[in-house]
Amino acid sequence: xxxxxxxxKVLVNMPxxxxxxxxxxxxxLLQKHPNIKQNREEKETNHGYGSWKxxxxxSDDFDEPLEDLQEYM
Numbered sequence: 001x002x003x004x005x006x007x008x009k010v011l012v013n014m015p016x017x018x019x020x021x022x023x024x025x026x027x028x029l030l031q032k033h034p035n036i037k038q039n040r041e042e043k044e045t046n047h048g049y050g051s052w053k054x055x056x057x058x059s060d061d062f063d064e065p066l067e068d069l070q071e072y073m
Contacts, residue, residue, distance in 0.1 A: 011019065030036070065073060 011022070014022070
């Protein structure tokens, strides 16, 4: 199960006073580990047109018919 979904399910059923306490704890963790928040923001902003350029390589025979499908052609 996705962590965000599991966290949301717990949070929705939590009483208001515990939600406030959880919020304070989350803020504390972000202050304790400032690099984690910064890295996530950098990853989100680096996506865009051409961001994968040079990272995906296709073979020269990519468009050639597959040997396994010769009997169907």
